[in-house]
Amino acid sequence: MISRGACVKAESLAGAIALGEAQENDREAYRNHLAGCERCVTALGGEREIERVMALVSAAREDERWEPDLRKLLARRRTPNRAWLWVGSAAAAVALIAGIRASGPRPATPPAHHVISAQEAHALAVLDTQTAARGEGRAESLVVGAATLSTAFEVSVDERGVPIRCKITKSSGDRTLDRNVCLTAMHVRYSPRAAQGR
């Protein structure tokens, strides 16, 4: 009968193996424990299995592309009121309504002109959807099977044309789809002068 303490010790050894900190005698002690403890074999796996699982953490770290600039962010956050004033004085924020021609002022570079990148298209494609670029002032209409889903959303931008927030004003009924539409809209750089109708 393997004691609970021996299993706790094995967890520590498995942790050392996972972190690449185990010496050969640690590995041997771990193997010896597994040889007599079916529970730990099932719960933790052997050394190869531990390394396979930990490789996923390395892969996720390699995928990381996020590099926020706190100084720019602070500068942007310092002017929220001005940004909202600007949005208000523009009569309407940059509004994109899927399937409906936008009646309000339009940005010089409307999101309809934004070519969906391969990565963005992939994110939408995995939802079993197809995207179709529409005319000026329209957002994507997404065809799911035989049904067409429409999502209405509103993007608020600051005075430099950087999107601040995206709000779904009419949901397609598919939360993932809504999120992807907003994500795409947030990656577009807008033209604030044109949005003011000039």
Place this chain on the structure above:
Amino acid sequence: MDEARLVAHETTVAQARTEALVVEFQTKLSRYLRRMVGDAEVALDLTQEVFLSAYRMLKADPSRELNAGWLYRAATNGAISFIRRRKILRMLPLDREVDANSWRVDERSAASVDLQTALARLAPEQSAALLLTSYAGYTSSEAAAMLGTTSDAVRQRVCRAMRVLRSVMREGMER
């Protein structure tokens, strides 16, 4: 140097040193915090709080040494407090739900999503142990110093985190 000039000088020194810390650690810390809390906006707020604390500390004592360990310790404490607060208030529909919206499309690889799903199921102390070691690259003893525990405890937490990660990967394969 009179007192006013001394204060101004100390403020300048504190600002310069904080600026250097921001340049060196902002990406690492914000990524770490985003993994901890699963939300980019919250991670940025928490990262700012860490640097603000550093600035206050340097302003009070310009000779103080603030290293990566101090920053990660402050970041971990901030993240754990936030997670506990969120749990108590239950402001969100699902506690620590993975919000894919806060991740760029090109980061939504299977590995990234699996890791975040596993982190969402872990106790914050276990997440911190896993992230500080295998994600941020510190040894178990360095992470132990940051978390105020022993390296053996860190290894055990990593092991428990790994078990959850393993089950998430298995679920992914079964889907």
